[in-house]
Amino acid sequence: MLQNARVLRPEFVPQELQHRDHEHTALTEALNPLTRGERADPVIITGPTGVGKTHLTKFTLERLQETELGLETALVNCWQNYSGYRALFRILENLGRTLDVHRQSTPQDELIERLRDYDGTCVIVLDEVDQLEDKGIIYDLRRMPQFTIVLITNREEDLFGSIDDRLQSRLHGTRTIHFEPYGLSELTAILRSRADAAFSHPDPISTKLLEEIADAAAGDARVAITVLREAAKNADRAGREQITSADIADAIPEGRQAVRDQNLEALKPTQRTLYKIIEEYVSEHGKPMQPSHLYAEYEERADDPVGNRQVRRHLNKLDHYELVTIKGSSRDRRYGLTSHDEH
């Protein structure tokens, strides 16, 4: 049944982006000075997960590069590259200006120097920029005229809440492009075209069933496509040529889980252990966890446990990733799970 499974994978970027014409136009317009060889003002892109922020940015830049031959781009995911150093390193890597060899032993200042010496024209995209620890590098990049900056974040407050005033004033008044979640019919249409590309004929899924998926995904295309993929696998395993409503019902939790697992993959072992402990505790007791219990449980489970100061640092990190919630500032501290609203 699956003829082209590639198009259902999360990293797949379709040739045409649907239902984002307005945003595409806005971004293209904002970047328009580049077609005159000038640097464009920074752009901030906001909106919840799975609404096509990253895809649209990639797509728009690729189109732009078709006409602007000298234009280079560097897209950095700050989730994976959260230190200023790593982000800068990735940018240089994208530009092919990687230090003579791979990695380290070069101070951050020198990475900045190398970027300053760069003499082309480049659009730097900082994806998930709220995860970037050292926001100061945005300021440094902003001062280099070769670079046009695009910042992608879920909520603008998350970004402005953690940057200092001089950067804030530098970014103030920049254009913001906001993405709304997909509507039911939009998401259904997206699923339709992905399904058409992915499956062999005869078509194994009706549009009505796609609508069920779209409804369950609540505007998040990544969840929707993952659910579709899992449902197809379910049907395939059962040796059927048609996807049924039951396949979809089974695939909804699986799909959500798969999306969440993708996030957990990026965690360090200590962080994953801590997350699992909290997850188990909360699902068993239905209430957030007390620090002493958490520390004790962690020390029991980890084969080489880390000190509790460091545990606290990791917990803050998990909070920053919005996987864990922290309440209370002292003895009232409790660690809970971020509710991924079940809709």
Add this chain to the structure above:
DNA sequence: CTTCCACAGGAATAACAGGCAC
């Protein structure tokens, strides 16, 4: 009200890993 103490998080510092020069 005061005292206690579990807990947070800042600062300094060390241990480690990779790259580079010798």
Add this chain to the structure above:
DNA sequence: GTGCCTGTTATTCCTGTGGAAG
């Protein structure tokens, strides 16, 4: 190889906070 950079992770020591018990 040895030493010397670097960023990163962890430890140690410390002060401050706020709920709870006396």
